[in-house]
Amino acid sequence: MHRAHLARSAGLAALTAALMAAPLAVPATAVTGTPEAEGSLAFTARLDIGNGQRACSGALVDREWILTAASCFADDPAVSLAVPAGSPKLRTTATIGRTDLTTTTGVVRNVVEVVAHPSRDAALVRLNRPVTTVTPVALGTTAAAAGEELKVAGYGRTKTEWAPLKLHSGTFTVDAVNASDVNLTGKDGASVCMGDTGGPALRVAGGQAQLVAVHSRSAQAGCFGVDAAVTSTAAVDTRVDDLRPWIDAKLAAPQFTDFNCDGAEDIAIGDPKATVGGDANAGVVRVVYGGGKGAVELNQDQAYVPGGAEASDWYGEALATFDHNEDGCTDLVVGVPAEDITVGTTVHADAGSVHVLYGAKGGIGTGQAAVDHVQGLGTIAAIKGSASEAGDRFGHAVAAGHTAEGEPYLLIGAPGEDLGTATDAGSAIYLRGSVNTAVNQDKPGYAGDPEASDRFGSAVAGSANHLVIGSPGEAIGTEKNAGGVQILKHALNADKVPAPVLGFDQDADVVSGGAEPGDQFGASVAAVAYRPSGAATATDSIIAVGTPGEDLTVGTADKADAGAVHSLRVTASGTVTQVANIQQEVTDVSGTAEAGDRFGTKVVLANTAPRAVGSPSTLALAVGIPGEALGSVAGAGAIQTFHPLGAAGAYDHWVQPGDASGLGGAPTADHAVGTYLGGSATQLYVGVTNAAPYGVAYALPWGNVTGGRTGAASAATTYKPGTGGLPAAGGQFGRSFG
Structure with missing residues (x-):
């Protein structure tokens, strides 16, 4: 039987020039069917790709992932559905749980990663933060059957609107099913239109929806802007009922460092004793991009990096990573605790600073301007309100990551910070969104009191749920340098500081042993x-x-x-x-x-x-x-x-x-x-800084x-100055990792 030509139904480059010449002024909405009631099919997502250049739909299948069509992100889906791994080429946002786009219900998220299926018009897209207010749709476990009726939905065009503002749905009958596709025909004039690509085709049983397919291409009869001579409501959807193993494998895969957003694992390695422009021990960080994309050096004589290289800065003594601006590219935190800070005419030796260097598609240094955190300066109250002083060593330890809600955080240790008359009592700064606060033993509910040489903040760590700060110089009674540890929540308490969970030392019931001089409990956490x-x-x-x-x-x-x-x-x-x-x-x-x-x-x-x-x-x-x-x-x-x-x-x-x-x-x-170790969810990093002539690092x-x-053993990677694109220079290569 002759079948009408089926066009990809998203606003993509493969569509006609006339259609592409009219960008969406407002968000696009769905299928030429019935508007959905507020809150109905809340898992359906509207994707805005390139600030109106393209529009697609999708379905929330996990709190962090939407399932949609790969053709939404392909350069020319008529030629190839290939989509590069990593962050989307065009900035993409997803609106979930907002049936009526004129309201503020639901949430809006950035899409930070696209993973195309290797052989079907399907793709998983990862959101910058989890969605906790909308229940993901269940994946169907059996294929659609010929004669079955499915409910389809999307945020594409309707019969009369280029860019409607409500989610629409319609009923389609299954004509045939093959290994990868489902052939459908719309009932009562329902049709899949541009902007619906990636939207869900649902089996509804007992009031519960199951996702069995996503929209791929259609004849588009009755869609706004389509020739009235087109009368077919035929559509081809991509089967997803058998994609559970592929979806689960991606959901379970740990995330890794990716500074240039290309889907390949990268690494940053600190060499704080490297010479820069004749300045001994100025320090560098060397970034090695995965996928054979080479290595670059970061130092303070570069225009992108704040400050200027000086002898004994020890740039890169501490490193951490997170996605601070939530664009899908990993960002690098560089602690420079030996940085001298000049205030007026006074030089404060080893006051310290911390940089946030942003990843971008061209690599670190090609995107957002770097941030320089210096005590006493800037607009962040907790940092500006704490003066740079000699020996603070602000940035001696850094920890960064994302909370359980997906919010980026940064914890900066300053173990040389004086609190009142207590020299080197130590402190830390906690940053998360609009939250910025000093964290130390002078805060209500925190264990201990600020005392000389406690060095609170010498070691810091964090998970999605908690923060940990070590004070290895803590005296327990008369036992000097016995050490202590403070555990905190990310959430602030009534005192506007991370809520304390427990502060303890080795005399506490929670741990075995006893506090003794020189134990240095909390030297590493x-x-x-x-x-x-x-x-x-x-x-x-x-x-x-x-x-x-x-x-x-x-x-x-x-x-x-x-x-x-x-x-x-x-x-x-x-x-x-x-x-x-x-x-x-x-x-x-x-x-x-x-x-x-x-x-x-x-x-x-x-x-x-x-x-x-x-x-x-x-x-x-x-x-x-x-x-x-x-x-x-x-x-x-x-x-x-x-x-x-x-x-x-x-x-x-x-x-x-x-x-x-x-x-x-x-x-x-x-x-x-074993002196210098780092790690990710995929690898343990080992630095051997004494290995001649410059040090060596292993992943x-x-x-x-x-x-x-x-897991099974696999190939390790050796990073050695003078090999693999790394210059034959350095001093303590492998001292820190990010």
Whole structure:
């Protein structure tokens, strides 16, 4: 039977020039059918692509993801449905839960990632923040059947309106179904029009809608602007009932650093002792783009980077990443705690500064202007109200990420901050949207009091649910440098500061052991979101606290600075419980506690599947042991990994240079492996800054360093100055990671 020509039904480049010449002045709405009642089919999304250049529809299938058509994002869908991975080429916003676009119901989100199906006109698009007020539509589990009637919806044209303001729907009859498509015909004049592409075709049973297909192309009879001679209401939709494995795989995949938004994993590596323009120890950050797109250097002599390179700035001593402007490109936080700040004629040595350098499609430095956070300056009250002073070391530690609601946050440690007469009491600045506040032991409800040399803010960490701040110089009674830790919520309390959950030291009931001089409890901290069994999302946090100065008694021998690590769980309600006290003298743990091991100098936590219920196959804790002697090689250093919620010895795995993990080289005296670690949900980063001549860094897949517990082993990556596009220069390459 002759079938009418079916056109792609979105405002795309493949459409006629006449149609493209009339951009949408207001949001476009749907199918030439019946307007939906307010709140009906609330999961249906309206996509504005390129500020009115294109219009599509979609369906919310997860709190962070919309399912739509790949043709909405293809350059020319008549030629190819190929869509580059990463952020959309044109700025895209999604309106969800707003049946009438003239109202303010529902939410508007930025689309920050597009993932096209490899063989169908379907695509998943990720939103910058989760949608919690609209229930996602369920995916149908069986294909549509010939003769079945489906309800279709969208925000495209109607018979009389180019850009209607209401969601419309209509009834279509299924004509035929094949492996990838569903052929439909509209009833009572209903037709799929431009702007409806990607919209849902629904099976409604018992009042519940199930998504079985999304609009791909149609004949468009009766649509505004279509020749009246066209009478066919035929449409072809893309089947999605069998796409659950593809959808689940993408939803479960962890997000990674992507500075240029191209869908390939990138890495930033700090070298704070690198020379810049003759200035020794000025410091650089080297960014290596994934997919073979080369490496670039960031330093303070570049026009994009604030300040100017000076000797001993140590630029890049601390790094962190997040998507601050929520455009889909990862942004880089650079701590410069040794930066000298001049106020009037007075130079405040090591006052410190923090930069936010924005990712963009052309890479860091090609998009939004960088932000320079300096105490006493700018428009952020908490930062401007805290003067730059010598030795503040603002930016000594930085942590960044996104809350459970998807809001970006930044936590900046300034362990040298004086509070009143207490020198080096330490403080931190917390930034989140319009929230900006100083966080320190002078705040109501926080543990302890500001005291000289507490160095609160020496270590900071955060998860989607909680913040963690270490004060390793904290004196507990007369026990100097025993250390302490403060756990906070992101939400502010009545005192307008992050609400305290628990402040504690080793004399507290929540952890084993006791506070002793020089323990440095909280010298390193890590945090990661955790989904407990029975919870729909990752409501809790796992926290690790390093105590590298812990003395251990083995038999009758005192092993000074052998070190230990505590792992704890923080529930959504604020209950904190210790999970494990990890030491090398614990049963079945590899290695032997020795004086000077400093086990716990650095701790890294990872959740390789943040959506899944936490388990030994998804959670990993890496512990640096820089003082470890390997055979007769003193100070070679090593790393051990554990399951942070399990018995220490049950999942212990040893990592050292030259083994199967991909950590290169051979055990070398004073290389101190484990001093500088970083990590993401995909990889553990290891910096060996003492490796001649400039240092070396490694990216080790978590499966490699857990003995396959968190996934199969795969190729590790070595980053070494003088290779892979990195210049043969530096001083301590691999000291920090982002």
